[in-house]
Amino acid sequence: MRTFLFRLSFSILIAMACCVEPFDIQSVGYEDTLVVEGFISTELKQHRVTLAHTSQVNQREFIGEAGAEVTIKDQNGTILSLSEEKAGIYLTPKIAGVIGNTYTLNFTTKKGKQFTSSEVTLKNTPAITNIYATFSPDLPIGEGTGGIQIFLDTEDATNQTKYYRWEFKETYEIKTPFPSAFVWLGGNNVVFRDLPVDRCWGNDSSKNTLIHATEGLAESKVKAQVIQTIPGYSPNMRIRYSILVRQFSLSREAYQYWKDLKDQNEGQGSLYDRQPGTIRGNITSLSDDQIVLGFFDASVISEKRVFFAPSYFADAGYKAPKFLTSCENFTPVEVLVSKIGDYYTRNGQGLIISEAVGTGDPTLFLRPKYCCDCTNLGSNKKPSFWP
């Protein structure tokens, strides 16, 4: 519904010679508010609760609330005490949550103010049925290059889960076109690298809120939920790409919270924006009527990892983009090994050695760092799950 309104007003706006310009967010007033984020799953691990303060709109920083006493209580009255890992980050002992158990978060800040969450039930989450992707050449996102959409299907045969949320971590392989085999160690000292820097793995994670409700549908079935969209020009799909999707089930209350969060943070900019405002989660102050942001929740996390390669989309007309064309067009600077120290002294270390030709006093070919060494784009340690 909101999507529809958004598209509608978007077309009207363009028609009306409208324009959207960046607007410098000035900090016109800062209100220090406490933010709580906590989650318990059935994984056996130290579960985390974060207590932090909001920062100024134009100045991002983590302001942890240190020295609080944090506990989690289950329906049997068992109390878990959390330990402070570092300022604002609190960890439970290593435990696994139990489906159907209820948990309540309580904490007292250093100043003696008491807060509590509502009681949350650890909900089961159905498994992810399928993750797949398609390439559409006319997807409006890719500035003419189309885009790849990654979809998810899931269903709850018991019809109990009506609200879903997803997070993902994506990993993509990077190969540099002119790998650097040598490294300069000062003076005219050039040696072979110990670890190759031509193959790396970049990482990214979901930033936006991904949620869906099946309450208006006949069955609790999610079909073709878009999880991620990769523009056609993006280098992430160039070699091989992997996505790990984590699926959470939500209560009605939690869904409403995430939906409000999404609307306000991602859904603005149409002609028909809803009034933004403070989004209250399930944490309240027991000491006064101070507003607390954030949510404490519990559920099973279902995970699924899939891999895609460019060939997967070849039939749909997808062509993997080239690595930065500026690398191919760059004429390498040729320097003899005996002159390399002088060269770096004169010109600085903007270019690095991609290859060496000849014997005795070989000629070094220098190119921009990003064409030869991928470690600034990712890690050259192969992830354990990578085939």
Place this chain on the structure above:
Amino acid sequence: MKRLSLVLILSSFCLLAKAQMLSIRAENMPMKQFIKEIEGTTSYKFYYINSWVDSLQVTVSAENRPLQEILSAALANTKVRFYVDDTKVILTDNTPILEGIEPNFFSSGTSRSTSDANYSFRREYAPVEVEKKAENKIIEIGIKQSTNKGAISLVGYIKEKKTNEAISGALVYVEKIAKGGTSNAAGFYSLSMPQGQYTLVVQYSGMNIEKRNIILHSDGKLDVFMEEDVISLKEVVIESERDANTSNIQMGKATIDMKSIKNVPKILGENDILRVALSLPGVKSVGEGASGINVRGGNADQNLMQLNEATIYNTSHFLGFFSVFNADVIKTSELYKSGIPAQYGGRLSSIFDVQMKDGNQNKFSGTGGIGPVTARLTLEVPITKEKTSLIVGGRSTYSDWLLRQIPSSSLKNASASFYDVAARLTHQFTESNSIAATYYYSKDNFKLGNDSIFSYSNQLASLQWRYSLNKNLHSLLTLAHSEYNYNIDYNHIPQNGFSLGFGIKESNVKWDFNLYKGIHKIDFGVQSKLYDLNPGYINPKGSESLVKGDQVQPERGVESALYIADNVDINPKLSVYLGLRYSTFTALGTRNVYSYAPNAPKDNTSVTDSVAYGKNQAIKTNQGPEYRISARYNLPGQSSVKVSYNRTRQYIHMLSNTVSVSPTTTWKLSDSNVMPQLADQISLGFYKDLANRTLEASFEVYYKWLDNVIDYKTGSELILNKHIEQDILQGKGKAYGAEFLLRKRNGKLNGWVSYTYSRTFLQMDSKYESEKINNGNYYPANYDKPNDLSIVANYKFTRRYSFSMNFAYTTGRPITYPVGQYEFGGGYKINYSDRNQYRIPDYVRLDIGINIEGNHKIKNFTHSFWSFSIYNVLGRKNPYSIYFKSENGVINGYKLSIFGAPIPTITYNFRF
């Protein structure tokens, strides 16, 4: 010499005169009827000009007397003279027919022409002149013998000479005693004053001023026909009632005159009455292209927008860029901001009463035009002369020109179109008995890609019967029906394909009476409205759709009102309007209604019961009196002071939690969980006409208390919400302001300047945290824009070329601004301030326009003119909104502006 010979011929006829005896008894009998009776019983035939006798009433009683004697008695104290020539009776207007030549005829030479009193039939030889010089005549009204020392009432109709169309809102004014009134929708006026000689002035913008010299003896009737002033057509005049500024008791009223709005620079080729309304003091909108207006701190749903008494629920085409009113078919639009007459009710802030034109009763005619987006044509068809006429007008977008300008591929298959048609058939049985039928339909369609269609439509019909029981008691019976629907078909993702919609139907019966009795003008009547609401439905669309069909329970309610109001001219200085309206609203079944625990916030956990009501079973009745009181006191020096107090109640509420009214707005009827809204307004104004009434100034202040106004919990979803009361908050509001208007109506340079300072605050307080906004404190409403300046000016270089401009400045509207950010769920999120604590930058816009008229020869078959206009000539990117987004985990701010560049338009208009 011609004159002389005529007199001679006449004298010779006299010799043949023969007397017939007759009996007659007449008491206050209209002269025409008196003549008819004599003609019916004798062989006498009367010759006269209608206007000499139509205001005359005679009283005479005679048995077997000669005609001369009877006529002498009947006409004794009037200006009408008679002359009997055999069986011909010639009546003259204060001009005795002389037998023989006046003794000093030859001796006085050229000086004779100064008086036309002595020469008979002079006017009959120049009949055109007779009409023209109606102003110079002295018209006697009533019976001269009358010794009524009290107030005498003069009534009549004001009509357009060419089309015979009633002119409503014309000012009928007697300067000498500073007394005036305006004609009602039937063109009827009534004035009361003592016996005496007066000059009656009738004014209506776009018409030549008419003056009548009258001698008022007793109650009588005088109709005035007005002619279009061809030249003044070009003027920008928006309030038709010229002297009404000071003399009319009504305050807080603006009349937007359709004949003259054409010179306000237009946008995309359309004359838009709502846009003109926005340049008046006290009228605002949330932003450019926002549908709905905010009047004196009222929400957009607090205005009753009606076309010939049928409510219009969505007044905008193209989501707010055009109004649904086609200026070519509209006669008047009147906006009441305060001192709302008792005959209107149902909405808190204002009444926007739009009346369609009647078709030309005498001549087939038409108007039309073509602009960059729309084309329009209106035809006026006389069916039977001076009795029945039809007007039909339509507008349509003729191309997707606008959307075609967009290079973006995502909009390749987008299209937007609208059309509207309006028709009105009027039939006049007699002057005091007429009916009119009005029909209106508008439709908007938006297609996005091949998968989504959004459409909405308004449909209205009304039937009005106007009947005067006698010259003092008039009635208007209205039956009206209106419907508004929207529907969205969405099929972008086949699994989620749906068809969603909303609909409302309103049927209205209203019977209004006006009673003129001496110094009293009493209005009374009764009204009843039946609402049928389909608050929302959703159905799966397409075979793959997993959407489950759903429906919010239909709502029904009946709103009724009785009213009575007396407008008393206590003395020439003081006029008082005392009105009372009593309204009642009952929500009816079939419906299940939740009951909530009294000591808990309304949510799912506090539901105590669900009560099932059967068909038409009363769920809840709300009612109460609405006081409507105004007074005017004339001060020396063409100035006056007016004061008013009015209370209004509103039982139907628009639900929209977006800043600007969204196209998917729904409505809700009051019931046991949603209280009716209530407003009390006091208003005080000072009015002065300056520079020989060419400049009008007014200054009004008001204070308004609002109760049970609606706002929403943050993030509430209103569409398909089955228990909307859980998301609605009802609280208090206060609005106050000062409005200043200076207007020059005529001359080469004309226009107006309006300035408003106003504030509007709402307060949503509750015992419960979840039902509070801003911790229960007052906060500015979305449309709280304190400073508002408008300048509309028109300069006529020559009769054919004129230049117009429109300047607007307003304070930026309030917004809720980020006051912090925090990391949550993997990205950075915004923490917002309390509601509406900051403002977007101010709004400044200048539009210019040039009108080039064809020549002014009246006999031309078509008259045409070109309009060139540039909207937002400064190209200022006025912010419509400032918004913030979390993108890839980072918070970015954006400014969105509509019409961020100058928009030129050329329009060709014609009429024939």
